Amino acid sequence: MSILRIDSSANTETSVTRTLTDRIIATLDDTNITVRDLAETPLPQITHTWAVARAVPGEDRNAEQKAALELSDTLIAELRAADTIVIGAPVYNFSVPASLKAWIDLIARAGETFRYTADGPEGLIKGKRVIVAFASGGTPVGSEMDFASTYLRHVLGFIGITDVTVIAADALAMDADKTIANANAAVDALAA
Structure with a gap:
């Protein structure tokens, strides 16, 4: 088993998602872990060169286009190599942090992680498990104002990952102790 850990909280010292x-x-309990800390090593936003390069068949890309996609290729390779992906996703303004959105933009590529068919899009990253640690001050997971977990579930499903477990610490501003205790119990249940 191999794990890809993605941390996206800008708070690197007292982050609830990092603790979770x-x-x-x-x-x-796996020692084969790849860590992608999006706060410590931010990812670039996609550019015009990147957008053009992704549409050019691999064998036809020039050196600049290959260079533009190099990081994206690395991120996709990390995703493919992992059996389990653990994502720390704090809720910023009702959605995922920009750092996590940048990761999603770089890994969601037609022909690599999904493809278009006559029946619609098909995810190409299958057989993976994702565990998402969410934290928010007061945005309840699954509520009308929760665009973070619904978006993340949707985009993961779009690339083929449907086995998604959410560990929620989603009422920190109301009762932090109870919220963290509930989230810790959900983590403990993973081992059961």
Whole structure:
């Protein structure tokens, strides 16, 4: 088993999602872990060169186009190599952080992680498990104002990943102790 850990909280010292992802990783008890810390090493936004390059068949790309897609190719390779993906996703303004959105933009590529068919889009990243640690001050997971978990579930499903478990610490501003205790219990249940 191999794990891809993605941290997206800008808070690198007292982050609830980072604490939860630590606990999730410990519960999974795997030593083959790739860490992608999007706060410590931010990803670039997609550019015109990138957008053009992704539409050019691989064998026809020039050196500049290959260079533009190099990081995207690396991120997709990390995703493909992982059996389990653990994502720390704080809720910023009702959605995922820009750092996590940049990762999604770089891995969601036609012909690589999904393809278009006569029956519609088909995800190409299959057989993966995702565990998402969500934290928010007061945006309840699954509520009308939760665009973060619904978006993440949708985009993961779009690329073929439908086995998604959400660990929610989603009422930190109301009762942090109870919220964290509930999230920790959900992490503990992963091992059961």
